Amino acid sequence: MFIIKCPYCGERDHSEFSYGGEAHLVRPKQPTELSDDQWAEYLFMRKNIKGLQYERWNHSHGCRRWFNAARDTSNDKIHSVYKIGEKPNK
Amino acid sequence: MTSKYRLSSGGQINRSESISFKFNGKTFYGYKGDTLASALLANGIHLVGRSFKYHRPRGILTSGVEEPNALVQIIKDKGKTDPNLRATQIEIYEGLNATSQNSWPSVNFDLGSINNLFSPIIPAGFYYKTFMWPASLWKNVYEYFIRKAAGLGKSPTKKDPDIYDHCYYHCEVLIVGAGPAGLVAAKTALKAGKKVLLVDERPNFGGNLNFSNKDYNKINELDPLEWIKKTCLELQKNKNIKLLSRTSVAAYHNYNYLIMMQNLTDHLPDKDKKEKIRQRLWKVRAKKVILATGSIERPMIFDCNDRPGIMLSSAVRKYANTYGVKCGNNISIFTNNDDAYETAITLHNKGVKVKSVIDIREKSDGTLTNKCRELGIKIYWKSAVIYTEGYKKITKIHVMRLSKDNTNVVGNKLKIDCDLLCVSGGYTPAVHLFTQSGGKLDYNEKKHYFFPKKNTLSQISVGSCNGTFGLKKIILEAQEKTREFLSISETEQFNVLEPEGGVFENIWLIPSNKISGKTKSFVDYQNDSTANDIKLALREGFKSIEHVKRYTTTGMATDQGKIANMHALGIVSEITNTKLGELGTTTFRPPYSPITFGALVGRNVGQFFDITRKTPIHDWHEKNNAKFEDVGQWKRAWYYPKDKENMYDAVQRESKAARECAGILDASTLGKIDIQGRDASEFLNRVYTNAWSKLAIGKCRYGLMLNEDGMVYDDGVTTRLSENHYVMTTTTGGAATVMGKLEDFLQTEWPELKVYLTTVTDHFATVSVCGPHSKKILEKVTQNIDYSDTSFPHMSFTNGLIDKIKCRVMRISFTGELSYEINVQANYGQSVWEKCMAAGKEFGITPYGTEAMHLLRAEKGFIIVGQETDGTVTPVDLQMDWIVSKKKYDFIGKRSLYRSDTMREDRKQYVGLLTNDPKEILEEGAQIVAEVKNKPPMNMIGHVTSSYYSPNLKKSIALAVVKNGKKLKGKKLYVPMQNKTIEVIVSDTIFLDKEGKRLNA
């Protein structure tokens, strides 16, 4: 039910977007050198925060661009949106 | 045609327009403006249904959305009916035909009421405790009994012929509820020039003010009705406001997104309904929301408080003032507040006998109580109704004095005759929408209600839904809060006359002179749960209010506890000695009141329910008798039966022809992604398991794509068109998700790669011709292509011309035969197909569908992603180690192939199965065991993924995944079926042409 502000297009209904899970997980540069545990940490483990969470969104029925959002999962308020590679505004 | 209980004058009904309607098969008359409930009451009918569990007679309790008893079914044409409607909300029209829904076999003679005699055996949790074991009784006994006895309405059996609509709406201010608070808020908001939407679920605006006593309530010297009329006219003249009546807000979601259902034709005579939209679903985005949803009167909870003829005091007042209906001739009132006295005075002034008022309070000095005394109405202070007599209608009440602390009754029992008991337990703010929107509540310990505390949305609550009572306070608050909310400086003067009120007192559960457990004090009328049920639940250890609710089903009926919730909470709080504020409330969930499926679906029915994708060659398939298979949204030709062929015969014929002469398949649905850019090869290296850098221009390669967890995700052939230009094919169903995944990696993980992806699935039509004669056919169809094996070998591509049309021809094969795929611009698809058919005629070219394609590839042991794989299968499990590059440093999913779990030896692995009897065809999905037992359970070690009778091998073949399958080759396994066990031998997955000679035939 949200309204999400795509950093490229502006405010749009949430039905234009798809959710992409936790943001700022960096794919390891050298996966083969990781232990099973380290790889599992990257592959499976997610924080699932109650409160402010940084997450990925895709404007899938719009410009198709990925971006990040800082959302409070307790009330779904989106505090900021920012492009991939950028840092969130505090 | 005046009915017995119709007052001689008054009300907002049109007495010149008489309307006939049917209730339970009998014809009655009412007036235009009546609800079904008011018209029935005018005819002296209270009994409208039977209760859910005990099948006790139940009457109309309320006058609005909160009605728990008067649920009716509206019968339309055969097979067309609307269940679960509240008689208190249905506006009568000529031709209305309603029946009680909760009675069987009839309201007056109800077999189910036998439950009532055995009521001690149906306590809280009865269903959980009783209908558990043996499971075999479920099908024929329990379910039948429950369904029959439950009587929650019948669903229609025919397709809904009505038209429904959806509408999106944006406004600056949405005001929910057009009672006095909502009207004042709207007037105020318009002063700021805001775009306002004002909605109310009732046919008329004005709310409860519509039936306030005009002697005691005035606004700016005007009678309530005059003020409402004047205000509405004023609003209607303003262009900035949109007014919607008969519009109920079903859901209030985050970000001020509200779903509302507007009733457009339900109140019209049948002849005027035709061709019109029945209901409209509004999807509203509001910058700001003002909730003015009012409050709901509570009943009183005492022994046998559920008899027909016991009604809410405000409802009785509404029936008298709005509909000119008296609900009884000999009336008693049971109250804990002053508001009920307004009902007493109203009835008295209309010539109806008010015999007594029973008030739990010591005294009250309000305007209305004093007036009642003046009128000589007998008031029993500090007293309570403790029991009622009567069966299908109340006949007597028993009254006793309350002890000082209200926990007991004392003194002599007084019996008073009556045919109507008005009950008033005070008002509960309607905070449903507020809490739906995420708002938190606070509890007022003095006034005994929950009220809105805080909300993060741009929203306010005004009036009685905010816990503000009294007309004056309501109006002033509505203006003040709206002004502040919208930053408006102007104010309007309101002179409000209202009765001076006494203090409200509260007892959740009226004490009884009977021993505990012998009373039937109903808390939830619709679900038939009593105060004793709640006590039992607490005794059995249920502490959380959410658990008590589920165990007793209190508040879980279609009225969603509008009547029951507060008392249930109050009783739990008293027994457990917990403060109500700490106990909290149960969750109010959408919809606030029931909503039709028709409105939810709107116009998205039939062919508009989902998109259908058709290939450019679809018309040809249709003309040539193809049967179609749904693959995602695509319609794919499945098989082409000739004459009287069944599916099996057609597939056998098509499969044989493809290997012996030539077959032609429409492969246009395969996903196609155009990949360009400096780093295209590097990108493919990272997304496929095999290496791509060395693929020569003009060559094709099969690729397998994994998820990061190492499981097979998609597959397909990719062709290198030029140095930095590839075209990738994906599975039909995977096209969109593969594209999404590739974009994701490009944008977020590897932004440094210069690669551009474009979906071109719909841009090309793909005609695949296979079989020993395919080369000869292609030679006839295309003009400038050299088909010699040296210049156009297997797994390569060339550009060509068909007449003047450019085409790409790939020599690739999914059947194991010599095979070519022609790709042309989509709109030439059908003509190229027809050219191939004409050119192939002399060679016996045969169109084949997806089923034959599946069979042909199964003969070759080629996998289908989604059939042989299910998201838990690695390439190693598929015995496709050859396609996993050991040299590449990394690709999506590589690391996961070396996890301890993916390296397990006993994973399910891909194998072939052959049956002893070559005619025995295994069932796809059948389980495989190593050891057969007399009966289940048996240890299942795998399952059949594909199975066919091969016309080319003349035996049945199957593919399967089996634990440790790689090591089981030649071993005997079993497939236990319902009435036999089939022996199978584990085989290689390639059944035909292991050497691949046919590719160059």
Ligand SMILES: [Zn+2]
């Ligand atoms: Zn966008």
